[in-house]
Amino acid sequence: MKDIERKCLQFVLRYYKPGAWDTQKAIRRFEQKNGIAPKSNRRIYWYSGVAAAILFFIVSGIYLYNMNTNANNDWMRLVADNSVRAYTLPDSTVVTLFPHSFLSYQPAVFAHKKRRVNMSGKIYFVVKRDEKLPFEVDGSFAHVKVLGTCFQVAESSSSAEVCVVSGKVLFTAKDQEEGVILTKGMGAELVYGEKMPSLSTTGTINQTAWATGLFIFDNTPLSTVLKELSDYYHVQLTCDETDKKLSSQFDTDSLDEIINLIENVMDVKIQKR
Structure with a gap:
């Protein structure tokens, strides 16, 4: 008898389909396939209870799996x-x-x-x-x-x-x-x-100056300094003496302040257009 019950459980698991489950039909199909005469209502209820329990655990497992997966996949x-x-x-x-x-x-x-x-x-x-x-x-x-x-x-x-x-x-x-x-x-x-x-x-x-709020120049040719400042502020800065080099740091708050500091430190004149 235990062998038949085991086969019944295997059958239920094999043919279970979400949204299309009917325990009575599944039991009758199993009995017909294995040549088993219909049993009393008590035995049918037992099979139905087993099938319902299996269905509960399957659905619960799917639900918990989906909950866990969704929790881990939230972005x-x-x-x-x-x-x-x-x-x-x-x-x-x-x-x-x-x-x-x-x-x-x-x-x-x-x-x-x-x-x-x-x-x-x-x-x-x-x-x-x-x-x-x-x-x-x-x-x-x-x-x-x-x-x-x-x-x-x-x-x-x-x-x-x-x-x-x-x-x-x-x-x-x-x-x-x-x-x-x-x-x-x-x-x-x-x-x-x-x-x-x-x-x-x-x-x-200095491509990151927009995020750091800081320009960093380390023995940088003045021509490069003016080009980077021009690109950042969308202006055109020029100077006649571009062979000099600059090592300094400037906040990005004010271009005019940066120009004044460079002019005073390097003794040059910068034109802004």
């Missing part, structure tokens, strides 16, 4: 609309979003299982160092992996650029293992469709 989305926005992530990493950029992560697993974020646009990262949990950034086709550093990722539909202010990062195409390692002052660009980023030959640190 937190951080957005910058028309202005720069800064956020602190659960691991104390600070992200500064350029206007119309966004970043998303999974709070249920972030900071203790997987420090991974998705992004679009341009974002400056100051990552909290954790050697056991590397910080990873996914764009639409670029990937960056770090331990702890300050860097910027800027991605458009045609290319992705990474520049490093401090520390070290690995910059690869998405789903690729080989890439380029970038350290302080280095930058690289990945063109959409390519498998390997290429190193950038232009200055990179």
Whole structure:
């Protein structure tokens, strides 16, 4: 008898379909298939009870699984609309979003299982160092992996650029293992469709001035200084004496103040148009 009951349970499990379950039909189908004469109502009720119990555990299991899966799959989305926005992530990493950029992560697993974020646009990262949990950034086709550093990722539909202010990062195409390692002052660009980023030959640190509020010049030719300031403030700065070099830091608050400081320190005259 136990063998028959075991077969019955196996049959119920095999043919169970959500939304189309009828315990009485299932029992009759099992009895017909195995040449068993119909039993008393008591035995039918027993089978029905077993089937109902099995159904309860199956449905409960599916429900709990879905609840757990949904909890783990929920994404937190951080957005910058028309202005720069800064956020602190659960691991104390600070992200500064350029206007119309966004970043998303999974709070249920972030900071203790997987420090991974998705992004679009341009974002400056100051990552909290954790050697056991590397910080990873996914764009639409670029990937960056770090331990702890300050860097910027800027991605458009045609290319992705990474520049490093401090520390070290690995910059690869998405789903690729080989890439380029970038350290302080280095930058690289990945063109959409390519498998390997290429190193950038232009200055990179002051590309993050919008997020840090600071310009950094280290023995920089005055011609380069004026070009970076012109690009940032959308003006044209020129000077007749461009062979001089500048080592200094300036807040981004006032261009006129920066010009006055450079003119006084370097004894030059700067024209602004």
